[in-house]
């Protein structure tokens with residue numbers, strides 16, 4: 224089985240959101256994903272990285288650690304920040320809940336991650352920050 | 367990321383281009399709000415033809431402009447949604463706020 228892994232350490236800057244999407248897209252090219260699969264992963268990833276920057280670090284200083292692992296046709300994504308953490312995960316994952324309406328957030332990030340990926344795991348507390356794990360199995364290519 | 371704006375009849379037609387994420391949304395928001403305040407057109411068409419990516423930052427941006435247009439007693443429409451964008455609009459309930467058309471022409475024809 225083909226495996227590969229990449230880790231990106233991103234400074235807390237919004238321009239790194241696009242960079243993260245680009246790097247992971249490049250990394251996944253080897254799997255020849257469909258346009259839709261790639262878009263799903265890029266979108267979910269963008270949600271996680273953006274959350275780390277806006278909520279975790281409140282757009283100040285910090286590192287966002289993004290890991291992507293390939294195992295056969297399975298793609299695993301992990302996004303970690305050492306920011307403020309999520310106090311109430313149930314509330315945070317409720318569609319349309321946002322703690323930052325003043326920043327024109329819509330509260331749809333977690334819903335998008337859940338919908339676009341096969342699963343979503345959130346590990347978070349005030350002491351150590353937040354880890355988001357998600358995975359998606361790509362369809363088999365017709366070779 | 368950039369926006370191109372045209373006024374046609376009662377419409378303000380805005381062509382969005384590139385990737386709408388958190389990073390780009392703040393720039394688009396500024397430009398868009400400036401254009402909205404500079405014109406007396408009350409029908410805003412957001413054309414997504416050249417948008418290659420959008421995440422939830424786009425949803426917030428669109429809902430914000432919806433509120434602005436509503437305050438101005440105006441209307442807001444979306445055109446040329448790709449399959450991917452359509453899905454984002456769908457799950458986020460944006461279609462309950464905003465009518466969409468396949469093309470700008472169709473939108474103008476129906477809504478003028």
Ligand SMILES: Nc1ncnc2c1ncn2[C@@H]1O[C@H](COP(=O)(O)OP(=O)(O)OP(=O)(O)O)[C@@H](O)[C@H]1O
Pocket residue numbers: 270274275276278279280304306307308309315316320321322323327328329330331332333334353422423425426
């Ligand atoms: N990494 C994080 N650190 C701390 N809090 C977080 C983090 N990610 C999410 N949250 C909390 O969970 C809430 C919901 O997140 P979600 O991404 O669903 O919505 P949002 O970011 O507020 O809006 P949108 O993603 O639609 O722009 C956020 O408002 C925030 O309070």
Ligand SMILES: [Mg+2]
Pocket residue numbers: 270273274328331332333422
């Ligand atoms: Mg979010």
